[in-house]
Amino acid sequence: MFAALLEHLPPAQGFLTTVRSRLSADTIGVAEWVRRARCGLTGHAMILHVQPQKMSLRCMDCGEQTPGWTIHPRG
Numbered sequence: 001m002f003a004a005l006l007e008h009l010p011p012a013q014g015f016l017t018t019v020r021s022r023l024s025a026d027t028i029g030v031a032e033w034v035r036r037a038r039c040g041l042t043g044h045a046m047i048l049h050v051q052p053q054k055m056s057l058r059c060m061d062c063g064e065q066t067p068g069w070t071i072h073p074r075g
Contacts, residue, residue: 047060055068
């Protein structure tokens with residue numbers, strides 16, 4: 001009877017890989033939440049972020065970014 005139950009379990013290697021990837025995803029999710037919560041409590045540490053045709057502010061801690069402004073070349 002025990003052998004019959006074991007046949008219905010997923011292979012150990014696949015199961016461990018699934019558990020490991022789920023734990024990794026959960027850990028990343030918690031770390032992201034902590035970073036955002038810290039910014040929510042203390043405020044964002046905004047710096048100027050410049051791209052070729054756009055300028056915006058970006059938080060150094062959580063990556064939050066303002067919509068920014070479009071930059072048009074002079075000419």
